[in-house]
């Protein structure tokens with residue numbers, strides 16, 4: 001009898017936060033993970049604690065680095081079964097004050113990075129009939145103040161996912177998108193003021209922030225064969241934020 005094949009997932013932004021939690025859940029479910037991050041120190045420390053993971057330092061906004069990283073992952077593991085485009089940066093600033101440099105910094109990682117990493121992975125994903133899971137945000141589903149760059153980058157990721165599903169389906173590659181609600185990671189805590197935290201609690205039916213692991217479970221499901229007929233979908237793991245309209249704070253105060 002031959003050994004069952006170990007599936008390989010590539011997770012970007014894997015050094016901490018939602019990407020690291022996704023790495024843990026995938027490993028628990030039998031995957032081996034190529035952990036990608038531009039923060040070499042944090043990545044090496046995180047990967048050093050895991051048996052089923054290998055670190056690859058790469059800034060996903062640079063085409064040359066992405067091509068080199070994908071080659072190294074393929075040389076190391078011989079295959080890629082799932083790609084999780086999770087690396088992201090946030091910048092909250094009013095529209096009129098957002099500089100072009102701020103706009104570009106957000107777009108380079110959040111949008112260019114997803115495009116580049118996905119494109120470079122296609123040959124490997126064609127071989128395995130694999131899956132892409134892109135991490136957008138509720139800020140890409142619903143507009144809000146301060147998020148002209150961040151929200152627009154994430155709305156573009158939602159549409160990019162649908163483009164990928166449309167074109168890659170014939171190769172058996174699925175592409176889906178997860179839109180996290182607020183999670184207390186380094187990224188969120190750098191931009192969530194006390195007022196924003198209170199506003200989120202008001203607007204979320206489950207009345208709390210999510211955990212990294214709650215996001216990771218949804219991401220791992222979409223990577224897996226359990227989601228084999230799911231493609232082109234956008235799933236908000238957000239405590240109900242996206243589904244809700246007016247009235248929630250008034251109900252809570254009553």
Ligand code: NAD
Pocket residue numbers: 012013014015016017018019036037038039058059060061086087088089090108109113135136137138179180181182183184185186187188
């Ligand atoms: P985080 O800051 O904890 O982790 C992000 C990781 O991505 C870091 O390790 C960072 O070094 C890495 N990274 C950033 N830019 C990179 C680049 N160009 N190349 C390689 N690595 C890069 O953030 P998080 O909250 O875990 O965010 C993960 C994803 O979830 C992001 O796409 C974010 O926009 C999205 N998201 C987060 C929240 C939230 O509330 N935390 C809500 C909605 C969406």
